[in-house]
């Protein structure tokens with residue numbers, strides 16, 4: 001049957017008689033949707049039936065959480081909507097973690113949530129739950145189709161708002177509303193440009209930058225989502241200002257640029273942080289300066305409290321939310337940076353006077369950090385030395401360095417939540433935007449692999465690589481099924497250290513090594529991959545790391561996913577949440593020993 005289908009991407013024009021299913025699908029076509037992730041369900045089968053005729057690929061996944069993560073990765077790489085759909089009730093509740101993760105990654109994901117039929121809502125029939133409250137705090141907009149005649153209108157609004165508000169939206173549809181006859185017109189997408197922001201604020205920011213003796217730029221996710229790389233570089237060059245990437249946005253500025261200094265935040269670049277501590281004016285370009293990403297690191301409380309801070313963000317509510325600011329600019333990072341360049345060009349800049357001195361300082365900090373990283377082959381705390389000394393396994397830092405060296409051009413790398421994945425922050429450099437797909441502030445284990453799958457579908461020509469700890473892998477490896485079935489070729493580097501390491505680190509630092517629930521007894525993950533119809537390579541020699549990564553990348557061209565399982569020691573780097581833990585206090589006699 002499917003052989004007969006000729007996909008037609010022409011959107012129906014003018015008011016016409018159609019079914020709500022047709023209105024829904026046509027509105028997706030009008031928004032350029034070509035891929036939808038989900039698990040099949042009767043709730044939306046009437047619409048699903050015509051996806052192929054509309055030129056929309058349905059990618060069936062193993063778990064609906066995977067569908068949302070894939071849609072997230074897809075949108076982060078393409079800049080277009082990521083779309084997912086599921087069965088009312090359990091299919092939709094499975095979306096929750098993915099939606100929260102996409103919310104904090106600012107990904108324009110549209111969650112399509114068919115609901116119990118309108119005639120039985122509230123009766124406690126089959127697969128019923130109130131689907132709007134569940135997502136109310138993890139979406140930017142919730143559209144509910146309260147009458148089938150409004151299907152196209154509400155669908156269109158969900159797509160518009162996901163881009164406008166830079167985050168997930170929910171389209172909730174009582175399942176009987178896909179049927180019937182309606183008359184409607186497919187709305188044209190509404191795309192709103194932002195511009196540079198308030199003139200007076202730009203003027204004030206330009207004056208501050210012109211008077212700065214040590215200006216510094218923090219490039220955030222807004223730099224690549226606005227396509228502002230060239231403008232950011234122009235501004236940095238004009239001021240000869242060092243550029244730090246905001247936490248987990250290592251791809252916000254090209255690593256080969258002489259003014260690049262690396263990422264701020266957990267396991268970020270000491271060079272970036274040390275330079276930051278010297279700044280008298282900071283331009284935070286397209287970053288919300290999230291609290292976790294600006295915490296002290298390496299014992300370095302680097303945030304320059306006396307500096308003047310200029311913050312540019314497309315979301316006005318982020319301005320001055322976390323860090324005090326001198327000037328807030330609600331605008332597009334590209335347009336704002338261009339406006340600042342235009343005002344500063346040809347002006348006398350205070351920072352020109354000490355350019356040579358600052359340049360020497362930038363070079364020195366960068367080379368010192370690079371040399372320190374080179375020497376830092378393993379962790380040196382007492383616990384790490386003890387567990388690594390009799391181990392034949394590999395030091396994670398050395399593995400990360402080898403992976404960095406073997407990284408193919410144009411790679412998209414997703415990273416999970418875990419000790420080794422976070423240390424990777426020191427070793428991930430990019431030349432191209434939309435390349436680093438870290439689990440952002442929601443911080444859920446199990447994020448990286450499905451995100452890499454979505455990224456690969458959005459950009460099949462680019463290598464997709466996921467970094468995953470063995471614990472997080474246990475949460476997410478079910479999507480190997482999707483890779484094998486749908487011929488999605490990605491590389492998964494699984495760091496097998498036999499433990500939920502990041503949490504174990506808290507047992508070491510705060511709970512006198514009373515380990516509980518942190519040891520992992522793993523099967524051969526390479527063997528499991530093969531059983532799923534994928535490739536698997538076990539690596540236990542450092543010299544094989546790069547080759548294994550490269551082989552896995554080659555297999556991507558054949559639509560083959562490879563698990564590169566790397567046997568790592570149990571050593572552990574700096575903890576995640578030193579800021580949020582304290583030594584245990586016990587008052588009851590029976591718990592006295594637990595300190």
Ligand SMILES: Cc1ncc(C[n+]2csc(CCOP(=O)(O)OP(=O)(O)O)c2C)c(N)n1
Pocket residue numbers: 417418419420421443444445446468469470471472473495497499500501502503
């Ligand atoms: C879904 C979820 N459950 C639990 C946690 C708490 N958590 C944070 S890091 C971590 C350990 C990760 O272990 P692993 O993936 O093996 O990586 P490693 O730390 O060993 O490198 C856990 C359990 C979380 N972040 N997300």
Ligand SMILES: [Mg+2]
Pocket residue numbers: 418469470471495496497498499500501
């Ligand atoms: Mg682990």
